[in-house]
Amino acid sequence: MEIRHLGRSGLKVSTLCLGTMNFGSIGKYEEIGKVEKKEAIELVKIAIDNGINFFDSSDIYSYGASEEILGNALGTKRKEAIISTKVRFKVGTRPNDEGNSRYHIIEACNNSLRRLKTDYIDVYLLHEMDLHTPLEESLRALDDLVRIGKVRYIGVSNYTGWQLMKALSISEKQNLERFIVYQGHYSIVSRDLENEIVPLCLDQGLGVMVWSPLSGGFLTGKFKKDVTFPKNTRFGDFNKSDFVPPVDYEKAFKILEKIEKIAQKHSVSIPQVSINYLLEKKAVSSVVLGVRTKEQLLDNLNLKEWKISKEEVMELDDISEKTRPYPYWHQIITGFNK
Numbered sequence: 001m002e003i004r005h006l007g008r009s010g011l012k013v014s015t016l017c018l019g020t021m022n023f024g025s026i027g028k029y030e031e032i033g034k035v036e037k038k039e040a041i042e043l044v045k046i047a048i049d050n051g052i053n054f055f056d057s058s059d060i061y062s063y064g065a066s067e068e069i070l071g072n073a074l075g076t077k078r079k080e081a082i083i084s085t086k087v088r089f090k091v092g093t094r095p096n097d098e099g100n101s102r103y104h105i106i107e108a109c110n111n112s113l114r115r116l117k118t119d120y121i122d123v124y125l126l127h128e129m130d131l132h133t134p135l136e137e138s139l140r141a142l143d144d145l146v147r148i149g150k151v152r153y154i155g156v157s158n159y160t161g162w163q164l165m166k167a168l169s170i171s172e173k174q175n176l177e178r179f180i181v182y183q184g185h186y187s188i189v190s191r192d193l194e195n196e197i198v199p200l201c202l203d204q205g206l207g208v209m210v211w212s213p214l215s216g217g218f219l220t221g222k223f224k225k226d227v228t229f230p231k232n233t234r235f236g237d238f239n240k241s242d243f244v245p246p247v248d249y250e251k252a253f254k255i256l257e258k259i260e261k262i263a264q265k266h267s268v269s270i271p272q273v274s275i276n277y278l279l280e281k282k283a284v285s286s287v288v289l290g291v292r293t294k295e296q297l298l299d300n301l302n303l304k305e306w307k308i309s310k311e312e313v314m315e316l317d318d319i320s321e322k323t324r325p326y327p328y329w330h331q332i333i334t335g336f337n338k
Contacts (some may be wrong), residue, residue: 001016001051001234003015004015006181006207007207008180008205009181009207011123011152011180014052014302015084015286015306016286016287016289017052017055017084018031018044018054018055018289018297019056019291020032021034023061023077024061024066024069026063027061027063029061029062029336035218040069040073041073044074045168045296046297046301047297050301050302054081054082054286055081055082055083055084056084056085057070057085059089060090066299067337079143079167083121084111084181085124087108087125088130089128091111094288100139101141102138109150120150120152121150121151122152123154123155125155125156126154126155126156126157126158135170139170139174139177150297154178155179155181156179156182157184157211159194161196167179182201182206182207183209184209185210185211185245186211187212188217188255188316189248189256190245190322195325202283207285208285209287211286212245214275215262219274220271221263251322255319255320257269257314258316262308269299271299271300272300275300276303276306277308
């Protein structure tokens with residue numbers, strides 16, 4: 001398993017990270033596929049045995065059950081794992097059971113530590129922006145958690161470019177702990193991250209941690225053009241799902257055809273090509289796998305046995321490129337930033 005630094009920090013993580021959003025599958029999280037305790041323990045063991053040292057969760061995933069299952073699954077292997085978890089969303093009925101306030105961050109961190117059965121979190125992320133809490137308050141709370149040893153590194157997810165840059169600026173000015181990672185949605189059919197976030201992360205030394213690299217399961221190859229999507233999938237009822245990223249289906253199916261040709265050439269699966277493509281991107285430190293079964297995990301692990309060529313990456317870049325918003329299209333036309 002390839003190991004990379006997480007951004008410009010000294011922390012080393014596997015390029016594949018086992019995501020745990022489907023552990024527990026309580027409430028709406030059942031949509032993404034049920035993984036109960038027994039199956040989760042097996043997936044974690046397979047991951048560790050094959051060199052994966054990075055595991056991602058959040059206190060909102062199945063309302064804490066995901067963290068609890070992960071903690072139990074790691075057991076005595078805790079020291080072999082780098083655990084990432086997140087805070088922001090509503091996890092209770094009290095007024096302060098959500099947001100990025102000092103109160104909620106510290107309370108949520110203590111609860112996550114208890115569920116994960118550990119006395120420290122390796123990478124603690126703000127799951128999304130809280131427009132009602134000053135960034136200074138959130139960053140000071142995270143800095144305090146690092147200084148007392150409950151958290152080792154911090155990161156952020158789903159922020160816009162200006163929000164991320166503002167946070168980094170505050171950390172620099174006030175000598176606070178700095179984000180080392182940005183977790184964001186990135187796939188070959190959804191390359192919006194390349195407009196602002198990827199260049200920003202390269203410039204500022206943050207590693208990109210990719211969520212939904214298969215775009216909610218679209219890039220598994222099980223969906224066919226002009227064929228009704230199966231009802232037992234997220235895309236089968238995509239208008240009601242919280243877990244399906246926006247996809248331009250007409251363009252996406254053209255991209256899928258190209259991916260399929262590359263997959264056939266290498267005798268590998270479509271997901272392997274899609275993930276390997278992302279791992280060729282400079283800013284990417286790790287890709288989060290949202291697998292449900294042992295077979296899916298083993299297939300993803302096989303991508304380390306081969307490498308996508310530069311020419312194939314360029315072909316996929318060309319077919320998946322789309323018109324950028326201003327001022328990016330203007331900078332591309334002028335060619336000044338090539």
